[in-house]
Amino acid sequence: MTIFFLKIEYLLKSEFEEPLMKGKQKIIDAFNALLANELAAIDQYFIHSRMYEDMGLTKLYERLNHEMEEETTHADWLIKRILFLEGVPNMTKRRDLLIGQDVKSMMENDLTLELEVVACVKDAIKACEEEQDYQSRAVLEKLLFDTEEDHVYWLEQQIGLIEKIGIQNYLQSQLA
Template identity: 30%
Template sequence: MSKQPFLTDIKTIRERARQHIEQGAVTEGYEADRENVIDLLNAALATEIVCTLRYKSHYFMADGFTASIAKAEFLEHAEQEQQHADWLAERIVQLGGAPNFSPEGLLSRSHAEYVEGENLREMIKEDLIAERIAIDSYREIANYLGEKDPTSRRIIEDILAQEEEHADDMAGLLEGLGKVESSAG
């Protein structure tokens, strides 16, 4: 039995690293369908952009006495969604792709919808629905990536964890709003 801790000897790894160096981070060991992964990540990017815009809209449009806590959450989530978009764009570039920031067709590329809501309750509900869509979509993407692209999977899983927190936050806001409304009525 060899004492070598690697599945592949270092000499072979070094030789492979010298081949196709123009592909940057995408080495011979990359097993996923790169173009498909780039497409999936661009759809996630569109989703994050739409969510950023929706949360920003809700931040500016929410008003009234009960809106102050929701406004703070909307702003925090908008900033986090923008960070997710940045992570996705960076990974797309690492894979040799181009992040699609074009406003043309943004909604059709996004998994989430852009629904503003007429009042605070509707805004929170739409944000919760969008988070639930992102959760299911990102879970499927993470499962698809599996061990074929662990870096992209980890990014998606990190975003997924934060989207689950966002959904929990929105569910809590919705519940709190219901309590305020019932005690005021």
């Protein structure tokens, strides 16, 4: 019976006094740096999508709304992981926005942002490996896949189309 109470006491003590998972500050900082990029991407895609809508480019408007939703999902993953690691998500920090004035410059600016996100994710993955935080790395690997295989790929494809068929033909293809 004494062993039973000692076990209960140990479990209660460890649950309330020592957290089971306390993240390394290096990982929390890396996730907050990524969060700043994701929040900026949400804002940048929001502005660009409304500019496309104003231009009557319905397909681009719809695509950027989709991208904005995905960036919101990425930010959600990062916030949840930061909280799990007992950190504080920094919701006020953002990287500078790169707002284009025409379709091609908007896409080029969005690509610049996404490539910066890719570099930041890769740095964060290295930090996770150094700290042996494989669960955080798994979150980042999902984010990296989405960013490289969807966002970057689509933007490079669209910029390539503009160069191949010309801006006027491209714009015509993006109407409703």
